[in-house]
Amino acid sequence: MAVDHDSRQPLQRLFKGSDRKPPTIIAIVGYENPSILQLVLEIGAHAVIERPVRPFGLLTQLVVARSLWVQQQTVAGRVQKLERKLAGIQKIQRARVLLMSTQGITEEDAYQTIRRQAMSKRLSMEDMAAAIINAHDLLLSRRREPELQ
Numbered sequence: 001m002a003v004d005h006d007s008r009q010p011l012q013r014l015f016k017g018s019d020r021k022p023p024t025i026i027a028i029v030g031y032e033n034p035s036i037l038q039l040v041l042e043i044g045a046h047a048v049i050e051r052p053v054r055p056f057g058l059l060t061q062l063v064v065a066r067s068l069w070v071q072q073q074t075v076a077g078r079v080q081k082l083e084r085k086l087a088g089i090q091k092i093q094r095a096r097v098l099l100m101s102t103q104g105i106t107e108e109d110a111y112q113t114i115r116r117q118a119m120s121k122r123l124s125m126e127d128m129a130a131a132i133i134n135a136h137d138l139l140l141s142r143r144r145e146p147e148l149q
Helices: 005-016 034-042 058-103 107-121 125-148
Strands: 026-029 047-050
Touching (some): 047 058, 058 125, 107 125
Parallel strands (some): 026 047
């Protein structure tokens, strides 16, 4: 992809507005200056090739760029997985606190209750925790409705 001053806005629109996985990006530049380098960074280029393109080093740049892209996608996938796991742990913790406060049980008993219920209903612990939280919120909203009327 050729990168120069004239292509700044189209390139920014192309790479900022997409929710899809970005492709491996190799910027082709005619000269270096701070604004071109900034644009290369903004579009997330994985490699830079200078114009005129010469065969020497081209294969290396292509292989390195693709390798960096694969690593970037792997890390992004791991981050998403960890964020989902953290959200699940936070749900379980909130459900545990709700059970402890409403049922007067210990932390371990609350955890075991969530675990047993999840197993008996063939749900994940995160789904069971979400159900407990939703049920608690529903009961709280029902108690408040008579006050509002």
